[in-house]
Amino acid sequence: MSRRLARCLAVARIEFKVALAYRSAYLSVFVMMLLQIFLLRVVWAAFYGDRGEVGGVGIRTMTAYATLATVQYTLFSPWQLSPIEQRVRDGKVAVDLLRPVGFPSQMLAGQLGWASASVPALLIALPFALLIGTAEAPASAVATVAYPVALAGALVVNQLLFLLLGMVAFWTLEISGLRMVYRFVAQFFSGALVPLWFMPCPVKAVAQALPFQATSYIPAAVYLGQIEGTEVAAALGVQLFWAAALSAITAGVWSRARRRVLVQGG
Template sequence: MGYRTATAYRGSYLLTFATLLLQIFLMKAVWTGVYAQREEVGGVTLDTMIAYATLAAVQYRLLNPMPSSPIPQRVREGKVAVDLLRPVGFLSQMLAAQVGIALAALPAIAIALPFALLVGGAQAPSSAWSIVGYSIALLLGMLVNQLLYLILALVAFWTLETTGIDMMYRFAAQFLSGALVPLWFMPGTIKALAELLPFQATSYTPVAIYLDEIQGAAITRALGVQLMWILVLSGLAALVWSRAKRRIVLQGG
């Protein structure tokens, strides 16, 4: 249902991926200017940086759809009453819907990807292990991201409207996840903050593994951090839901 909802308005659906190509073009222009004909900065070559920016932008479109969750609308319209009658738990329903919305981006990304690589740049993985590590990290990163959006959406039980909160969250998450600037270029204090928060597990970790900026035993540690955040956020979502369902008022029955 989430998949079908996300693809219902095809014009809007496809337009978001036209902006992806524009974003990649602008990011390439910015990083080319930053490097200013230098072969590398901080041990990272321009080709690697452009490949990072391209992959991170494509990945961000997959992991961060609009809307991110059906919860706010269902709360405003009172449809949570129906959701609570279903034999599947409310959080499981909403998480499944969110994953469906995110997966709806795959067909458009498949079409846009060749053009994105042409506009930006690509770098082949150094080994099959890089592909395996990236695939696992991407899946875990998607779960972390969806749990974050699930918790954010539950705020609707208190505020009804979450657009402003969602905008602030997206701005902070896009920066701290390394989707705009990789963590290796962030100053010490900000980098330390980003490493303490779960956002880096959604974007930076998969791309860094793919580009061999995270190698060997560090890959296992990075995947372990992602698993840790999945457990922590799952518990936090259950806690927030235990409080949110107390605010449900059903009239007429």
Template sequence: MKAHLACARMEFRVALAYRTSYLSTFVMMLLQIYLLTVVWSAFYDGREEVDGIGLGTMTAYATLATLQYNLVSPWRSSPIDQRVREGKVAVDLLRPIGFPGQMLAGQFGWISASVPVLVVALPFALLVGAGRAPESPAAAFAYPLALLGALVVNQLLGLLLGMVSFWTLEVSGALLAYRFVAQFFSGALVPLWFMPDPVRAAAELLPFQATAHTPAAVYLGQIEGPGIAAALGVQLWWIVALGGLATLVWSRARHRVLSQGG
């Protein structure tokens, strides 16, 4: 645990070292919240509800989903491909903890640096968007669990994408495609309840919906009662499945390192 915390601290400091780039991400986040609020207000066109969802709920969803997506998603490309290309992964393999654990700890450290800035940005996000209290005590209790589940699922997805570089050496193209697919199917742009049935069915079969839609829907009461436990169970299933897949991929990828090193 001490070694993992050391990795997290290193990435925490790296994140703070690039403050200009880091803060520009928050400016884009606020712009996205504003534009989504404008688009959804125009979509409702004075109507109180669309498919049983009020405008207040929709704008609150857009604000919350954008905030949490920027929190749980890695804001930089995976460092794995760069470390593989430059041969630094050889040093990582000599450390007393496994390589996947180092990368995950580093990502959590990077994300933790965003928390203070998110707290500062929150009033501005609520000003350009909308906010509301949790729908119920059950939602208030379950939301932190759902948010934690979203964080872990997203980091495991990022780890898997990064480890592709052991075969390709470069993942920038795949990363661009991944970000588009992940943001759409996660419900960060359009909630799943507004998607056409075939698209929604596809989204529910993918892990991305566990990273944005699930925590926001729990918070706003769109998932309630037994549905909350089921949603958290789906997140847990994806954590186990993705963790197992990451273990399998790493067992293959480490041999690629030995091959590259001669």
């Protein structure tokens, strides 16, 4: 187990170093993050107008949510979602299959390494994000403890979704169009743009039936106390459910994708 973990960490370190080579791309991502936070703050300020609260949520809580959700989304959704597509097109997947670590584990480690490369830049951009948006302390002691757990759950669910998206390349080779659709759907239904509590009931029901809420809405809502009491455990349970379900789906998809690779290789 420790040897397998060491190998996965080695893959993550390699992808971390590769990601750092694209500094201009990361800079543009964080500039867009700051712009989105600013625009969301302007939109929500106009939406609230002179009203102190809407649906029991004050303007300060709403702008704090927008700031937190945008930062989370940027951290967990780097511009390079998964290396699988490129490796399938280049044929490097054949080398990956020969390594002493399973292919899904390799790719998941690589994705985590790539995503972690955004942390240094995010730490630099964070003060500006809080200045443009709104900073709020955790709503309670429970929120303080539960938020890091929810954040970890969001990371796991997000990376499993990226892994599944990348595996589509075994059938299509090119997934750039699908990736664009995914980004739009994921950002909306995750609550990164509009929190679930403001969505119309039919749309909210759809969002609650999808895994995307676990990646943005749940951590932010826990932090700000919009999910509290026994609801916190239920929300963390939703993340755990999707982590388990997506892991099982990933295993099933990989079993079929692997056979397809063998067919392509003759």
